[in-house]
Amino acid sequence: MSHRIYNMTFPSVFKALIAKAERKGKTRQDVLDVTSWLTGYDLETIEKLMESELTFGDFFRQAPHYTPFRSNITGKICGVQIEAIEDPLMQEIRRLDKLVDWLAKGKSVSDIIGKYQV
Template sequence: MSGHRIFSMKFSKVYPLYVQKAERKQRTKGEVDRVICWLTGYDLAELERHIELETDIESFFEQAPAFNPKSALITGVVCGVRVEAVEDPLMQKIRYLDKLVDELAKGKAMESILRE
């Protein structure tokens, strides 16, 4: 594995943080799952399997069956960095997911989050 330390983190450690962030703002785990599945192409069973297997983040994104082509429409700032300007492809995918969960927690409509 190369680069950032987050690449080797287990997705199962980050996932509950996404759910907690959403739930604090009266959104649901199901909505977080929908956003993750939309972005990665995983179905719910595959998502749960990766969580149970404690897949690292790098493998989670590399094994994504169909990364959504509409992800290029995700723009904005996460942790002070513009997601569309992130040069490392893996880090950009991670930031895309961070941004989608942020939008969910901020109360945006699901249609808007999923770029419909």
């Protein structure tokens, strides 16, 4: 099953994630930091991809190395348990959603990463 978000451009989706965090007083850098931690992309590469036509699905498919702690990212996103999502690609996308949600709830990047690196 292919979800529409897989074919959307990385810049369009990522800008929406940044806007969500910024509305709650967080920064673009905060979103870059949690994304880098989750996916293994360095910050410079993420910035370059913001100017590309890469799809959001391919951003996750081509991630250099996911953090080994990502299975600790659990909970509900859009009413669905992350760990119950069968599609591995959608599960990774929802993990990033969860990290950005934590930012939007006022948590710092170090608090978020510390929460999952156990």
